[in-house]
């Protein structure tokens with residue numbers, strides 16, 4: 350990938366000296382792929398970024414509550430990987446949105462009129478503005494539930510990122526190529542725990558099966574194709590979630606078998622009304638209340 | 653000094669020639685900056701330094717790549733590189749980040765591997781090579797540590813405790829011969 354010296358971020362960095370040090374996309378080639386509507390691409394980055402941000406927060410809630418110290422470290426690491434992906438994807442969404450017809454660009458009026466950045470997107474949107482799948486926002490009833498949900502989420506996200514690593518959008522492709530390596534570890538970690546619990550004691554098996562029965566019916570949402578995803582997939586920019594079904598089903602069936610769990614594959618994808626459309630469960634409100642509390646209490650704070 | 657292997661074409665362009673030039677000196681300075689989380693390694697040892705070049709109109713551009721997407725060390729690396737180069741008299745220092753191609757532990761230099769081992773961190777083996785098709789699922793415990801030597805006693809009788817450690821790039825292992833835990837740099 351080649352890098353031009355004339356992109357907008359460089360201009361900002363050179364003009365301000367240090368603004369770039371806070372932007373995770375500073376110095377990264379920011380050109381847009383042809384054939385994709387910028388509004389679609391920004392919306393798509395928001396979807397994938399919100400998935401990562403919300404799932405990361407759920408995993409962070411295990412800090413101080415995991416069954417053993419090593420697991421606490423593991424979940425914090427996984428949450429940090431996802432947070433890193435979220436930062437890049439939300440920054441990309443902001444970069445595209447700001448660059449596409451924002452009349453106030455680069456001015457104080459523009460900032461007041463609401464230029465986006467990753468913090469604004471993470472901390473100052475209400476639930477209806479989030480585009481994550483509802484699957485990511487559900488609370489984890491117990492550790493078995495957390496592992497089964499992480500398994501399904503990671504297996505699905507890994508399949509999407511793997512496809513995205515050949516995206517025609519250079520930033521998405523680069524974020525995905527890196528994410529594949531990270532999420533492969535997450536998926537295998539959750540798979541290992543699912544087997545250990547399912548094929549463990551009578552009690553751990555019972556709880557793993559209960560988690561499996563609770564989580565698997567929700568997985569159908571992950572295979573729904575939003576019209577933005579459909580358009581961008583046709584343009585070679587996005588991954589079509591419906592093409593991930595085979596890979597997801599294969600992974601889940603193999604883990605269920607090794608874990609001695611009764612399995613039923615994800616059902617038909619819903620026609621709409623999913624998290625991708627801003628239709629969320631009340632659980633997202635309480636998650637965001639926690640995630641956004643400090644930033645909203647101190648809107649002028651910087652970090 | 654940045655090794656030719658990394659700087660030649662990994663970012664899709666040939667490396668600038670090193671030598672008695674300002675670019676050569678800038679490279680030496682940038683290459684000697686320590687990693688903020690693994691201070692026994694320089695950025696060049698870790699393989700995150702992709703390119704150092706003097707711009708025709710003055711100024712130095714350093715290109716780095718993050719090890720992990722969420723790695724909080726990247727911002728510290730940018731600050732450290734900038735500060736060191738400015739202190740050494742360079743002006744117009746710009747640090748760029750490239751995400752592609754993604755960093756791999758194979759880029760850790762031979763001297764970096766020796767320094768890791770001396771610090772009690774088992775160096776990574778070769779990064780896994782992907783066959784075409786879906787990313788293969790690893791079920792159950794990862795294969796026992798074939799070839800992973802305990803950095804304390806040198807025994808090869810080792811096992812993974814957890815694939816996640818104190819930093820994103822390390823896993824927790826233990827030695828069955830001397831019974832000590834140790835960290836291992838992950839292959840990615």
Ligand SMILES: [Zn+2]
Pocket residue numbers: 802803804805806807827828829830831832
């Ligand atoms: Zn030992």
